[in-house]
Amino acid sequence: MATDAIIIRLKQSNEQEVGDITRVVGLMPARHMADIINVLDLEANPRNSRLGSVTDDIERSIENDENGTGQKLFPLKSKGVLIATSRFTRLDRGRYKLSFGDLSVEGILDGGHNTLAIGRYILDQAETFAGKPKPRKRDVSLWADFKKVWNSERSDIATYLDAISDSRDALKSEGIGTLNFDVPVELLLPLKPEDPECLETFHSSLLEICDARNNNAQLTAGTKGNKEGLFDSFKALFEEKDPVFAKKISWKTNDGGTIDSRSLVALAWIPLSLTTWVEGSDKIVELPKPMSIYSGKGSCLERYLDLMRDPHISSANTNGNEKELHDLQVLSALKVAVDLPKLFDLIYINFPDYYNKDGSYGKITAVKGMQHKDKDKKNAKPYYTPYYGMTCNQPVPDGFIYPLVYGLRACMKRNKNDRIEWALDPFDFIESDEFSSAAADYCGVIRQSDYDPQKVGKGSFSYSAALTGLKLAAIDYRADCEQ
Structure with missing residues (x-):
């Protein structure tokens, strides 16, 4: 389903043909x-934009062009916005009528921070013209938050834009911006x-173009993977x-x-390690x-993305723009992986009790460093687990927990x-x-590692010890269940 049509005008425009793509x-x-x-x-756009130093600089450049008497330099300071669509009509006087189909591919490919900064500037001026306070920065700091506020104030924005057409000089005399500046735009269209x-060909090229443009902005590997659809199956399983x-x-x-999705992907390698794709001829x-x-x-994360990009594991979807997971073995491993964050938290809650069977957990220096300094223990703030935010009595360094969670491979x-599947109910087992x-x-590993969470979490022996111990525990557990 296409969006509503809009008309934009490009001044001093020229068209270039590159293969099957027209660039305006x-x-x-x-x-x-x-x-x-x-x-x-x-x-x-593979990234969501947020307000920060970059958008502050953009808004200052806009204000300089709006309020200054010299040359308007914003088009030379900003790379502007890159827009792509397959639905367009050329009109006269440099105008283009645009609508957008598949919004995961078409739309704003690059220039999200410019869009947010310019949008915030327009919103601020519209609210000033309406006699309302400007939205607080914290209420519009993320693109999603900004768009909610923008949509709620659409009528004020429309009234402000009409006023620019009808009484630009009056607005200027009141110190309200009149949007008297230009934005550099690249428009990509199918030839x-x-x-x-x-x-x-056009749609399949857009993902590559988008990736390359955002590479210049040091786009994270995870964000690129998300854009390629490499997390979609994992997302769906969590949902x-x-x-x-x-x-x-x-x-x-x-x-x-x-x-952070990276921590979930890291945990996913526990069941993924059992697949045939990481050993032997496959x-x-x-x-x-x-x-x-x-x-x-x-x-x-990098190895997960390499795995998911392999044609044995994923293939292009019907639009050819994103990857879809088709390997049932990997899918089954991810189904197991979605249980691990909650299992992590449940082990986290009980860990001090495990340690206290033969030690004093609260005396560990690393633990003391994580504890609240409240003297009033009766009204002390609670502690929370890393993933589900469940309350717990004591904080636990992650380095102590990861080897035990890895041991659930048993x-x-x-x-x-x-x-890949659970050989026994893990939630019953950990209880x-x-x-x-x-x-x-x-916990003996902790003592041997000088009570240092970093040494425990980074030590190979920690993981082999946990896995061996839980393999034996699982055997005993099954035997008890069968009696």
């Missing part, structure tokens, strides 16, 4: 940005929009498992999520070392159909006496 370059009067923001978000083959938790995951730069990628789930999350198996005893034994 020109200067667009700033007021047209309001129409663009009305119909578009930043789905096609032959009626040709299906040309359209397919199916726990929609509330799924909304907290940050898959894309500046999307407002509080849980090997696609090198398996990350166990301690990487704690100290090498970036490398875990509860997983690859079945005769090459699907068992067998698990508690194995976890207490594992």
